[in-house]
Amino acid sequence: xxxxxxxxxxxxxxxxxxxxxxxxxxxxxxxxxxxxxxxxxxxxxxxxxxxxxxxxxxxxxxxxxxxxxxxxxxxxxxxxxxxxxxxxxxxxxxxxxxxxxxxxxxx
Numbered sequence: 001x002x003x004x005x006x007x008x009x010x011x012x013x014x015x016x017x018x019x020x021x022x023x024x025x026x027x028x029x030x031x032x033x034x035x036x037x038x039x040x041x042x043x044x045x046x047x048x049x050x051x052x053x054x055x056x057x058x059x060x061x062x063x064x065x066x067x068x069x070x071x072x073x074x075x076x077x078x079x080x081x082x083x084x085x086x087x088x089x090x091x092x093x094x095x096x097x098x099x100x101x102x103x104x105x106x107x
Contacts, residue, residue: 016047021060024075025086031064031072 019041024032032040038048055061062076075082 016041016043016051017054019043020048020051020055021075021082021085024061024073025082025089028075028077031074033070033072037073 020037020043023037023041027040034048034052035045038045041048052061058081059076059079060082061073064072064074066072077083077086
């Protein structure tokens with residue numbers, strides 16, 4: 001599966017950590033297993049495990065619930081860094097959105 005780069009990835013760089021954050025930020029209402037996060041971010045599960053500790057240490061991800069032996073996670077929307085990234089994402093969207101051309105009165 002190929003993933004189109006988001007504005008955040010284009011602006012800040014395409015790293016595994018940012019791919020994970022970008023995926024979870026885009027789906028902030030939902031929780032996912034680590035395998036689902038890796039798939040959604042377009043990275044290998046082994047890569048996710050290499051960077052996962054950092055994401056937990058910085059409070060970027062938070063556990064939500066478990067079913068069976070599977071723990072689910074979501075992005076921590078209360079984290080100040082995530083709040084700033086979400087704001088930056090919105091600012092990038094506004095800056096790159098095509099501007100509306102005003103209609104000329106052809107009366």
